Amino acid sequence: MSRELIKEKFTCVSCPRGCKLSVFKEDSGEITVTGNLCKGGELYAMQEIKDPRRNISSTVIIEGGVLSSLPVKTSSPIPKALIFDVMKEINTVKTQAPKKMGDVIIENVLNTGIDIVASRSVRIKNGKAD
Numbered sequence: 001m002s003r004e005l006i007k008e009k010f011t012c013v014s015c016p017r018g019c020k021l022s023v024f025k026e027d028s029g030e031i032t033v034t035g036n037l038c039k040g041g042e043l044y045a046m047q048e049i050k051d052p053r054r055n056i057s058s059t060v061i062i063e064g065g066v067l068s069s070l071p072v073k074t075s076s077p078i079p080k081a082l083i084f085d086v087m088k089e090i091n092t093v094k095t096q097a098p099k100k101m102g103d104v105i106i107e108n109v110l111n112t113g114i115d116i117v118a119s120r121s122v123r124i125k126n127g128k129a130d
Contacts, residue, residue, distance in 0.1 A: 003024040009021070012041040031046065054077055054080050059072060062099065066125050075114055098121070103117065
């Protein structure tokens with residue numbers, strides 16, 4: 001019985017342990033994971049093989065606020081293959097103060113069903129609004 005190595009020695013981020021995972025395809029076609037010390041590691045490895053996703057944090061320009069840039073993030077992880085395209089979208093945005101943490105800055109970015117949201121609040125420069 002043999003097995004094919006699909007992905008070797010990548011670090012699991014599902015818990016603080018940071019297990020070193022390897023993923024194999026068995027002769028039977030079954031996918032197996034080694035190196036995980038918890039069930040979360042197996043789930044993370046399967047997700048990483050089938051549909052790797054990442055969170056993005058960045059900033060956009062905000063006008064009229066006490067800050068000149070507004071920190072933003074994805075509302076949930078996006079497909080890894082779309083990171084650069086999503087960043088291009090984020091980099092085109094200018095918004096106006098005030099903004100509250102959680103406000104949607106880009107709705108349904110690239111038709112993914114995922115929003116880009118403010119990750120902090122920024123009030124108007126003169127303090128007239130929160």
